[in-house]
Amino acid sequence: MSTIMKLVSFAMLLILLLSVDVEGSESDGSLCCNTHPNFGVCKTQQDKKRCNTWCLKGCKNKKGGFCKRLPSRPQCHCYC
Template sequence: MVHPRFVFFAFLALSVLLAVMNEDSILSSNKGDSLCCNDHPEFGICTNKSCNKWCLQGCTRGGFCKRKICHCYC
């Protein structure tokens, strides 16, 4: 027979594991949202074509060079 204390700790460990996995998936799904409506100086040398292509990875409208900085549309 399985000891009740073992079942409790196994359930607790599974709950923590599922919570961490859910948090990771939430964070990764929001990465694209941070691209939109923002300037991205980390992009580097900005050309409208390359900036637009990069922004399309997370924003449906793409992006453009704004004062030599890649800016993704909202």
């Protein structure tokens, strides 16, 4: 009985993980809720304004973006 319970628990966990990943992705190419390393440099005040403008144009929610601090380097992140 415990083997069946383990399999059911594993299957439910797997389904949960897959559904979270699908929910976070935007199929219409929207930039919202994502960090974008392809944006390029994001260090100066001018870069921060450019990131915000880029996110405003690419996101349907029109909330903009900011330069998010990451261990490697700051990257443009668009608000949800």
